[in-house]
Amino acid sequence: MPEELNVPIRSEADLVTARLRGRELAAALHFSSSELTLIATAISEVTRNILSYAGSGELDLRHVRRGQLEGVAIIARDRGPGIADLFAAMQDGFSTSGGLGLGLPGSKRLMDEFDVASEVGKGTTVTMTKWKM
Structure with a gap:
């Protein structure tokens, strides 16, 4: 398994690929099955946000x-509209797309480290890490 993988995100099929590659990387590091599920779920959430709000982007998966x-870092990037109110977007229930509003705050709860940077009109980058304990 390579130390770093890049998954272009352009369709729902890419979401499935990103989940699979993230699970494979974490499994190679001997994460538990429950941790594999947490990692795959967080990948799904940030990837779905890329598709819903930006249309396309990319996911980097890294052994760190x-x-x-040792752990897995996930960097999700897009060049979409950005998040106008980052504080609100990090609150459970906040959604501009009519969803449940659990994507970013839910992903944050699943991972050990989480950071989001966004600039209106330029895009969003979410960086999250799960450490093998």
């Missing part, structure tokens, strides 16, 4: 190390 820790 910090001292004795």
Whole structure:
């Protein structure tokens, strides 16, 4: 398994590929089955946001190390409209698309580290990491 994978996101099929590649990378690092599910779910949420709000983007999946820790980092990028109110977008129930509004805050809860940077008119980058404990 390579240290880093890039998955272009342009369709629902790419969402499935991103989930699969993320699970494969995490499985190669011997994450538990429940952690594999958490990682795949977080990947689904951020990838669905790319498709819903930007139409396309990309996902980088990386094997990361910090001292004795190993983990999986997921970087989701798009060049969409950006998030006008990032604080509101991080609250459960906030949605501009009529969804449940659990995507970003739900992904944050599933991962150990989570950061989102967005600029209106330029796009959004979500960076999240799950550490193998």
